[in-house]
Amino acid sequence: xxxxxxxxHEWIDIEGDHATIGITDYAQEQLGDIVFVxxxxxxxxxxKGADAAVVESVKAASDVYAxxxxxxxxxxxxxxxxxxxxxxxxxxxxxxFRMSLSDSSELEGLMDAKAYKAxxxxx
Amino acid sequence: xxxxxEGRPTRPEPADAVAESWTGNKALMLEEALIFEIGTTAxxxxxxxxxxxxxxxxxxxxxxxxxxxxxxxxxxxVRHYTRLSRQNYAIDLGLFPLGSCxxxxxxxxxxxxxxxxxxxxxxxxxxxxxVGGAFELIHTLGExxxxxxxxxxVAMSPKAGAHGELCGVLAIRSALEARxxxxxxxxxxxxxxxxxxxTAAFAGYKVEDIPATPEGRVDLAALEARLGPDVAGVMITxxxxxxxxxxxxxxxxxxxxxxxxxxxxxxxxxxxxxxxxRPGDLGIDAMHINLHKTFSTPHGGGGxxxxxxxxxxxxxxxxxxxxxxxxGDHYILIEEETAEDHHASSFGRMVAFHGQMGMxxxxxxxxMSHGADGLKQVAEDAVLNANYILRSLDDVLEAPFGKGGPCxxxxxxxxxxxxxxxxxxxxxxxxIDEGYHPMTMYFPLVVHGAMLIEPTETESKETLDQFxxxxxxxxxxAKAGDPSMHQAPFHAPRRRLDETAAAxxxxxxxxxPEQAEAAE
Numbered sequence: 253x254x255x256x257x258x259x260x261h262e263w264i265d266i267e268g269d270h271a272t273i274g275i276t277d278y279a280q281e282q283l284g285d286i287v288f289v290x291x292x293x294x295x296x297x298x299x300k301g302a303d304a305a306v307v308e309s310v311k312a313a314s315d316v317y318a319x320x321x322x323x324x325x326x327x328x329x330x331x332x333x334x335x336x337x338x339x340x341x342x343x344x345x346x347x348x349f350r351m352s353l354s355d356s357s358e359l360e361g362l363m364d365a366k367a368y369k370a371x372x373x374x375x
Numbered sequence: 376x377x378x379x380x381e382g383r384p385t386r387p388e389p390a391d392a393v394a395e396s397w398t399g400n401k402a403l404m405l406e407e408a409l410i411f412e413i414g415t416t417a418x419x420x421x422x423x424x425x426x427x428x429x430x431x432x433x434x435x436x437x438x439x440x441x442x443x444x445x446x447x448x449x450x451x452x453v454r455h456y457t458r459l460s461r462q463n464y465a466i467d468l469g470l471f472p473l474g475s476c477x478x479x480x481x482x483x484x485x486x487x488x489x490x491x492x493x494x495x496x497x498x499x500x501x502x503x504x505x506v507g508g509a510f511e512l513i514h515t516l517g518e519x520x521x522x523x524x525x526x527x528x529v530a531m532s533p534k535a536g537a538h539g540e541l542c543g544v545l546a547i548r549s550a551l552e553a554r555x556x557x558x559x560x561x562x563x564x565x566x567x568x569x570x571x572x573x574t575a576a577f578a579g580y581k582v583e584d585i586p587a588t589p590e591g592r593v594d595l596a597a598l599e600a601r602l603g604p605d606v607a608g609v610m611i612t613x614x615x616x617x618x619x620x621x622x623x624x625x626x627x628x629x630x631x632x633x634x635x636x637x638x639x640x641x642x643x644x645x646x647x648x649x650x651x652x653r654p655g656d657l658g659i660d661a662m663h664i665n666l667h668k669t670f671s672t673p674h675g676g677g678g679x680x681x682x683x684x685x686x687x688x689x690x691x692x693x694x695x696x697x698x699x700x701x702x703g704d705h706y707i708l709i710e711e712e713t714a715e716d717h718h719a720s721s722f723g724r725m726v727a728f729h730g731q732m733g734m735x736x737x738x739x740x741x742x743m744s745h746g747a748d749g750l751k752q753v754a755e756d757a758v759l760n761a762n763y764i765l766r767s768l769d770d771v772l773e774a775p776f777g778k779g780g781p782c783x784x785x786x787x788x789x790x791x792x793x794x795x796x797x798x799x800x801x802x803x804x805x806x807i808d809e810g811y812h813p814m815t816m817y818f819p820l821v822v823h824g825a826m827l828i829e830p831t832e833t834e835s836k837e838t839l840d841q842f843x844x845x846x847x848x849x850x851x852x853a854k855a856g857d858p859s860m861h862q863a864p865f866h867a868p869r870r871r872l873d874e875t876a877a878a879x880x881x882x883x884x885x886x887x888p889e890q891a892e893a894a895e
Contacts, residue, residue: 284800284817287878310874311817336875 256359257368258319263343264362266353271320274347275307275338278372283309286338291327291349298324298351300358305348307338320359322352404868407458411445411885419446443887462868463676464812470834470842471675474785474815474827475568475616477646477668478675484744485671485737494736499728503708510706513729514699516739520664520683523750524642525655528691530684531698532730536643539663539682540574540610542695542725546661546686547608547637548578549693549722556635558607564593565821566615568641580607587821591617591776591787598627602634608660612641614648616819617776618761618785618827628658637661637689645669646831647758647784650751660687666731669753670738681734692720697729756832757784760839764828767843771850775822784831790824794856799824802853804863804871809845 256264261279265272280286288308298304298318305316305327327349331337338346353359363371399406414420431437447455464471471478489495497506517529533539544561551558561575564585572582585601586594593611609631613621621627628638640654640662646669654662666681667674674680686694696718697710709718745753758781765786769777773791776782790799803813803826815827830839852860864870 284798285875287875310878312820335879 255365256319256362257365257371258317258362259371260317260319262316262319264319264359266359269353269356270325270350271322271353272347272350273304273316273319275316275342276368277342280339280342280346283307283311283314285310286335288313289328289331289335289338289348291329291331292324294324294326296324298322307335307348316348318351319362320351320353320355322354325350325352403461405458405461406868407455407462409885410447410452410455411443411887413451413455414445414447416441416443416445420448420452466675466833469811470830470838471812472814472828472830472842473675473812474618474787474829475643475818476675476815477644477665477784477829477831479646479668479671479831480833481671481673481737482741482744485740488740489733489736491736494732497732507706509732510699510708512739513732513735514701514706516735516742517683517699519739519742520685523649523653524662524664524685525653526659526662526685527655527688528686528694530686530694530725531735532695532724532726532728533663533682533684534726534731535667535680536641536663536665536682537570537574538680538725539665539684540570540639540641541578542682542684543639543661543663543686543690544574544578544580544608544610545695545722545725546684546690546693547639548580549720550637550690551607553693553720558605558636560606562598562601562606562609564598564609564611564615566591566593566617566619566621566819567610567612568616568643569818571610571612571639571641575610585609587617590779591615591619591821593621593623593627595623595626595630599630602630602636604635606631606634606636608637608639610639610641612644613654613657614644614783616644616827617821618782618787618829619776619779620648620783624657624659632658643668644784647754647761649754650747651754654685655687660690661685666734666738671741672734672737679731679734681731681738683730692718693722694718695723695725696721697724699729753832757830758782760830760832760834761786761828763836763839764830764843767839768846768850771847771854772826785827785829787819787822788826788828789822790826790853793824793853797853797856797860799826801860801863802826802849805849805852805860806845807864808866809849811842811845 254266256266257276261276263274263276286307286309290306292298292304298321300318300321302318303315304318307314307316328347331346331348340346466478466480493508494512497509513531517531520529521527530542533542559581560583561580562583562585563572563575565587575582583601585598588594592615598609609627611621611624611627613624615621631638637660638658640659642654642662642664645664649669661684663682663684666672666683672681696714697708699706700709707713714721742750761784762781765774765777765782768786768788772788774787775789776787799816803816806813817825818827819825862871
């Protein structure tokens with residue numbers, strides 16, 4: 253399983269042609285206490301960069317973008333009742349949605365863990 | 376012995392050595408139960424005769440149980456609300472530094488005028504010829520607003536800032552539709568108020584961001600590059616939410632007009648320029664004015680706002696109904712029935728009646744008591760006070776846009792330099808312990824851990840110096856990493872609240888204990 257990162261602070265786990273997407277520990281730290289998450293509906297087809305989810309904290313509401321193009325397979329329903337999962341377990345239980353991967357070449361522009369860490373340190 | 380900032384002794388021992396009181400009260404800081412928990416349904420505060428039985432005509436809608444209100448005596452009820460009011464913070468208690476909110480003093484003269492029976496005791500459905508004085512007041516206030524903004528027309532009815540924005544954008548939409556020009560996009564710079572993109576979206580437009588420059592102003596090149604036949608207009612906040620004047624405003628307006636669009640200006644920050652700059656001279660087509668900010672009518676406690684909108688010649692014909700017009704020496708109301716002659720292109724009506732009459736009365740009292748020279752000084756003193764705060768703190772707090780010169784009505788700082796793990800939220804909570812309402816936090820979004828402070832012209836140098844002293848002391852603790860700050864506030868009626876639970880699971884309705892137990 254390979255994990256990639258975007259400059260918008262999303263992580264993407266790739267298993268075959270499926271991707272699981274969430275926001276990074278750095279992102280949840282910046283957002284503060286998360287009070288609401290809206291995940292996309294299964295079946296919606298998104299282009300890379302399209303608005304996929306909404307995350308709202310006590311500080312701000314932010315969009316989460318689809319880091320790759322594909323079809324939404326499933327949203328994390330647990331976040332509706334317990335949005336704080338994103339704070340406590342951002343890179344595991346607090347995942348946002350799973351999607352199919354229509355063009356695996358889109359992964360090439362993404363960062364690996366080391367590159368993302370360097371990116372965060374530069375902020 | 377602890378001393379306050381004036382060197383007078385405060386409490387003799389550290390707070391943690393003091394036993395909790397049996398009542399939960401801390402001397403004059405009183406705990407207060409909910410009103411449903413005081414008294415019982417068996418008691419009553421008034422002595423009225425039981426009404427004779429009546430035949431119900433409500434059919435199945437009859438009440439089938441007791442109403443369940445506790446019966447309180449008058450002193451119990453008065454004490455309940457007075458005690459609660461003492462847990463509140465108000466402009467009459469101290470400096471209210473909320474940026475972008477213009478929390479200024481509400482002069483008592485305004486209140487006196489607003490309570491005059493000829494203004495306070497009239498009804499919106501009263502015959503028009505019995506309320507000539509009220510119409511004259513609305514019309515006179517409108518004339519002041521047109522004069523101060525350099526604009527030819529005004530709609531008085533919008534009820535608050537965001538309602539005014541909607542009024543302006545609907546007028547833009549009507550003007551474009553009237554010339555058969557369907558455009559889809561409204562551009563909103565990053566330095567605009569958060570309500571601006573919401574308004575544009577609510578009015579049916581697609582919203583596109585225009586980035587800010589590193590100096591915190593609109594990126595003119597990016598704006599000009601985006602203009603085109605699909606752009607209906609821009610919504611700009613000037614002075615913007617970084618507390619800065621947009622010096623390119625006229626060029627922005629000219630570029631938008633050349634591309635066939637219209638310019639909306641968010642006038643929430645008008646306090647910084649009132650009497651000094653006329654928005655009409657900057658090419659603006661519509662702008663709302665928050666009477667409850669610039670013109671001192673009370674707000675912040677859920678009280679009514681009032682957001683009249685001034686219009687350019689291009690948009691004036693589309694202004695909403697109703698409005699007051701002067702004919703000879705009397706005033707008439709232009710409504711749907713009377714608009715046909717000369718206001719047929721109005722986009723319609725936003726409210727049932729005329730707007731916030733009580734706010735109109737207060738705002739006009741404020742204007743007339745200040746006069747033209749006084750209003751100009753309002754802007755000058757508001758800007759002076761904000762710059763005093765900026766320069767008294769920029770050696771200990773980073774002011775991201777402070778190096779480019781003076782700010783306007785508000786000073787903006789970031790959380791840079793705080794010890795690891797210390798946030799703007801910790802600082803704000805510690806400020807509560809110092810007896811202040813915190814400043815605006817985490818807004819604007821372009822600044823990390825933003826703290827936005829607007830003192831307004833209300834505050835004296837002595838008040839500002841004390842606030843600055845308190846803030847410097849807390850900033851020093853945040854930089855040194857004083858761990859107690861994570862637990863602040865210590866002295867407020869409640870300690871740090873669980874904001875996630877408050878947002879996710881708010882308890883909005885009181886339930887009787889047995890009901891609440893059954894629900895769990």
